[in-house]
Amino acid sequence: MYNMIQNGTIASPRGFTAGAAAAGIKYTDRLDLAVLCSEQPATAAGVFTRNPVRSAPVLLSARRIQRGTAMAVVANAGCANACTGARGLKDAETMTSLVAKRFGLSPEDVLVASTGVIGTYMPLDRISTGIESIQPDTSRGHDFAQAIMTTDTTCKEAAIHIASPEGQFTIGAAAKGSGMIHPNMGTLLCFVSTDAVVEPAFLRTALSRCVDRTFNMVSVDGDTSPSDTVLVFANGLAGNQPFDDTNGAPFEEALQHVCEYLAKAVAADGEGATKLLEVLVTGARTEEDARIAARTVASSMLVKCAIHGADPNWGRVICAAGRSGALIEPHVISMTLCGVPVMSEGMPVLFDHVSLRSLLAEAHVSIGVHLALGDGCATAWGCDLSHDYVTINASYTT
Amino acid sequence: MYNMIQNGTIASPRGFTAGAAAAGIKYTDRLDLAVLCSEQPATAAGVFTRNPVRSAPVLLSARRIQRGTAMAVVANAGCANACTGARGLKDAETMTSLVAKRFGLSPEDVLVASTGVIGTYMPLDRISTGIESIQPDTSRGHDFAQAIMTTDTTCKEAAIHIASPEGQFTIGAAAKGSGMIHPNMGTLLCFVSTDAVVEPAFLRTALSRCVDRTFNMVSVDGDTSPSDTVLVFANGLAGNQPFDDTNGAPFEEALQHVCEYLAKAVAADGEGATKLLEVLVTGARTEEDARIAARTVASSMLVKCAIHGADPNWGRVICAAGRSGALIEPHVISMTLCGVPVMSEGMPVLFDHVSLRSLLAEAHVSIGVHLALGDGCATAWGCDLSHDYVTINASYTT
Numbered sequence: 001m002y003n004m005i006q007n008g009t010i011a012s013p014r015g016f017t018a019g020a021a022a023a024g025i026k027y028t029d030r031l032d033l034a035v036l037c038s039e040q041p042a043t044a045a046g047v048f049t050r051n052p053v054r055s056a057p058v059l060l061s062a063r064r065i066q067r068g069t070a071m072a073v074v075a076n077a078g079c080a081n082a083c084t085g086a087r088g089l090k091d092a093e094t095m096t097s098l099v100a101k102r103f104g105l106s107p108e109d110v111l112v113a114s115t116g117v118i119g120t121y122m123p124l125d126r127i128s129t130g131i132e133s134i135q136p137d138t139s140r141g142h143d144f145a146q147a148i149m150t151t152d153t154t155c156k157e158a159a160i161h162i163a164s165p166e167g168q169f170t171i172g173a174a175a176k177g178s179g180m181i182h183p184n185m186g187t188l189l190c191f192v193s194t195d196a197v198v199e200p201a202f203l204r205t206a207l208s209r210c211v212d213r214t215f216n217m218v219s220v221d222g223d224t225s226p227s228d229t230v231l232v233f234a235n236g237l238a239g240n241q242p243f244d245d246t247n248g249a250p251f252e253e254a255l256q257h258v259c260e261y262l263a264k265a266v267a268a269d270g271e272g273a274t275k276l277l278e279v280l281v282t283g284a285r286t287e288e289d290a291r292i293a294a295r296t297v298a299s300s301m302l303v304k305c306a307i308h309g310a311d312p313n314w315g316r317v318i319c320a321a322g323r324s325g326a327l328i329e330p331h332v333i334s335m336t337l338c339g340v341p342v343m344s345e346g347m348p349v350l351f352d353h354v355s356l357r358s359l360l361a362e363a364h365v366s367i368g369v370h371l372a373l374g375d376g377c378a379t380a381w382g383c384d385l386s387h388d389y390v391t392i393n394a395s396y397t398t
Numbered sequence: 399m400y401n402m403i404q405n406g407t408i409a410s411p412r413g414f415t416a417g418a419a420a421a422g423i424k425y426t427d428r429l430d431l432a433v434l435c436s437e438q439p440a441t442a443a444g445v446f447t448r449n450p451v452r453s454a455p456v457l458l459s460a461r462r463i464q465r466g467t468a469m470a471v472v473a474n475a476g477c478a479n480a481c482t483g484a485r486g487l488k489d490a491e492t493m494t495s496l497v498a499k500r501f502g503l504s505p506e507d508v509l510v511a512s513t514g515v516i517g518t519y520m521p522l523d524r525i526s527t528g529i530e531s532i533q534p535d536t537s538r539g540h541d542f543a544q545a546i547m548t549t550d551t552t553c554k555e556a557a558i559h560i561a562s563p564e565g566q567f568t569i570g571a572a573a574k575g576s577g578m579i580h581p582n583m584g585t586l587l588c589f590v591s592t593d594a595v596v597e598p599a600f601l602r603t604a605l606s607r608c609v610d611r612t613f614n615m616v617s618v619d620g621d622t623s624p625s626d627t628v629l630v631f632a633n634g635l636a637g638n639q640p641f642d643d644t645n646g647a648p649f650e651e652a653l654q655h656v657c658e659y660l661a662k663a664v665a666a667d668g669e670g671a672t673k674l675l676e677v678l679v680t681g682a683r684t685e686e687d688a689r690i691a692a693r694t695v696a697s698s699m700l701v702k703c704a705i706h707g708a709d710p711n712w713g714r715v716i717c718a719a720g721r722s723g724a725l726i727e728p729h730v731i732s733m734t735l736c737g738v739p740v741m742s743e744g745m746p747v748l749f750d751h752v753s754l755r756s757l758l759a760e761a762h763v764s765i766g767v768h769l770a771l772g773d774g775c776a777t778a779w780g781c782d783l784s785h786d787y788v789t790i791n792a793s794y795t796t
Contacts, residue, residue, distance in 0.1 A: 051717060051720040051721050052720045052726055052727075052728065053716050053717050053719075053720035053726070053728045054728075080713070082713065083713060083716060083728065083741065083744060083745070083746065084745070084746070085729065085744055085745045117711075117713065118711075118712075118713020118714070118716070118717065119712060119713045119740075119741070119746045120746070121746075301699065301787075301791075302791055305787070305788055305790075305791030305792050306791065306792065308788060308792045309791070309792025309793045311792060311793050313515075313516075314516075314517060315478070315480065315481060315515065315516020315517045316516070318451050318481060318516070319449060319451055319516065321451075322449040322450045322451035323448075323449045328450055328451070329450075330450065330451045330452075330481065331483065342517075343481065343517070346481060346483055347481070347482070347483045348481065348482070348517045348518070348519075385788055385791075386788060387785040387788050387789070389699075389703070389788075390703055390706060390783055390784060390785050390787075390788065391785070392703075393699075393700055393703030393704065393707070394703050394704065394706045394707025394709060395707045395709050
């Protein structure tokens, strides 16, 4: 159904260019500053962190995107520009002004997103030199995805081509994740480009729904970040009938497909992660109950440790579901680990430990919880908790 | 004010005896089954897990304690008897009947608490043999505290003697903690004995308040257990004027002192912990806001990792406070790490990294967060997140 573009990037849709520079913001000799440009004004929508501690770039971009259009975004790793007060906000504005000047745009048309250490100021001199050196073109989308990585070990990007009755269009995207990743927000940074023509209100609601079902169902460590931002740019060059509430299903499905692909990549590449954990909750009283139960199981430290050790310790799963706030009745719950029944209607089920342990040792582990109270279902993605998570986060700033 | 009794135990108050056995429930050659007896009926109160997944011992003890009196409790490690359905409930009742028969009590006067693996059945034959072998006396209180340990590395017990105008009395207690420890409950297992005369309704409310300010402010890993139980037995042998709402302050303060001592011991001995973390939130809009902010900071995986690495990464603290649900206004928050200001009214404060890192490397680390919105304040206790936590929990059942 979806035509995944080989080596597709955020610059794959028509009319988008991208580029990056090694500005030396925190590390040297590493791409850490990136720009995405649209050749014509794009309908734009965004989802931002719900943590009241919001970085300066989040405050600025959330305000500017209310206009509904944008032409560029500048993003950086190494410095989150959060907890930096009025000076931080001015620095974020300066970053957009530098980009606007360099590419002949209005500052109001430029958005900004930053990730990295909290409580340090942006090194504007290096940012300025870096922006001067960036030469966006259609072949440098991969550089963009690389530049936004922090402790990510994999570059997260994708592009798909869709041929729908409403016309052909392309969606590209790049994301970064790794730490401070948890539901109830648009996770760290994700940028989506598309040449589709999309009606602005529909773009906003479609993005919001897609983020709720994808990025908001990912957890690496339960901690939410002040920087989380998902931005979508639809520049309309595909020339399709505008997608709206009546005909937009193909676009929203494609957008969700890309978001889910990247959300799973973020979970699988959580800091220190060695495997992807998928938690499917069914039979919840409501969809919201299913969501909170799935997210709580996927973010339980004890569940994550057990998955790391391939230990079929299913008691931790039911305890996490129990404390999630979802309505549960322990005596009717059934559960599977990697498809193997371990609990049935509240009671232990005998299983072969050796064979289940070998399934739990694989790179993709699934947990199925059936609450048997209704029709609500939801999927959450997480990862295991390893020694490397501790190592990475015991010395992040120093 | 409080006279801490040297080598005091749960059997220090008059009229209490305790004993334990190595029943071989999960491990061999290790005390894992314990009994506490009062020589006369004691006023009793309990606080139990709020996780809807409740173990059979919790279900049974919560029902029996409604009578307000009890004479004994049997406790074990190695098997939680949770998610074991009707058979588990029958097994818990059998445990109390075996104790009742052995010591000439009514089963209704015997409570039960179990900790250990979830989803396995109690080995009743070994329990029965173990109970037969237990010889409670006043010198074996330490055995009781040892027998309830699972992954605890320290034995948690205390006894204090109080001389108040209402009379002299003694409080003894034993607790176990380690994993699946998180606020919003009475944490794992704690047993309190006292010879004070306490009016039943006052005992219940005093215990509830004390647990809210002590055990409910401890977090090791954010996971709540189906077994959590705090029980207090007041057998009245001290012969004081009965403590009630009008004169009970000395008793409640002493009870809180013992609970806080054990709660901090539980936090400091969290699975894999190398240090105790104390989080004091002041200036919150309400006390409840202060409580949730303190608890969220103390249980943040990223904060715990930073503390483990002695990394002064205060951005993680404000982010955790931000997502806690407490009302916060980032631009007025001030913060200290080990007493050193790192943030003032929302902005970074320059500090000496080398000297702060050496403070953060000590065995007791404090975080102070001033929200500057009101008078609410609260303290929470936690621990760092180490490689050993992962090691312990990657292979708990296997």
